[in-house]
Amino acid sequence: MSGNRNVSIYLIWRVGEKIMEIEIKDLSKAYRPEKPVLSGINLEFRPPSIVGLIGPNGAGKTTFMKILVRQILASTGSIKIDGTDISKSENDLKNHLGYLPQEFGLYEELTVYQFLDYMALLKGLGLEKEKRIKNCIEKTGLSEKKNSRIRTLSGGQKQRVGIAQALLNDPELLIVDEPTVGLDPAERVRFRNLLAENANHRLVLLSTHIIEDVESICNRLIVLYRGEILFDGNPVELIKKAAGHVGVLDSDCEAGPDIETDCIVTSRLITETGAQYRIVGDKLPSGIKPVIPSLEDAYMYLITQSG
């Protein structure tokens, strides 16, 4: 895969013998005609895969996900499932979809079990309902909390309830929108491990602006910036692009080093003699010591190069 913006989007996954294919082509969205939020979105997905969708605030990640789950409609472009337009195969999509939105309203007075029971009902789970609820409670480490009211749970535990409800129908396509926001570092690690453990055969689409989340569990990365795809590929490929464009500079000056405008300081480490600045840019300042880029450096390099 490459960063080519003009390739069609295909989401393909297998369900036993069944092959499902979703094709998204030339997708765009404008909430207001003069201000497109997404434009010319074309991608390709193949399961099993955990795909990280990253980009700054307002890049269009949530909008993209909402369009995929049919919460809102695209302005132009098409989404097809097995060659059939999504508008004609909506039920099929819903049967295969698990979704954890960014703002997920939980019924605070219900217990974890009651809430999942209610969600299972909404999802139309039949005879297998109880088994699936039990399975999801176990998978998400909520066994001890199953009879606790949701309002008594921590933020991380609530997010686990969110993932549990998304997994109820054992979906092939799992879409999670910024699930680790607001979690402390330890809970964030637990949550992303949970996601990775439950990826199995699925295609997981994870939106985040926390690079570490992507780095540790995603085998594919899509960078969205101002509604367009800047990069689509393996995280290692992105890191390669930043080679030679990251370095560290020791400075005893409190105001920091004097750097070119196309360079940015991504971090500052206090040292015994002053500070060490990590700098990313096209033309690094003289005297800088080149270092191997991290994924975060590579992401910052990509974004700065895009103005």
Ligand SMILES: Nc1ncnc2c1ncn2[C@@H]1O[C@H](COP(=O)(O)OP(=O)(O)OP(=O)(O)O)[C@@H](O)[C@H]1O
């Ligand atoms: N319902 C709406 N009506 C009008 N504009 C909207 C609406 N929803 C989102 N937008 C705008 O669309 C743009 C993209 O928003 P979106 O939420 O998709 O971005 P995002 O990448 O998910 O951002 P964040 O990381 O902050 O969640 C923003 O400029 C936002 O203000």
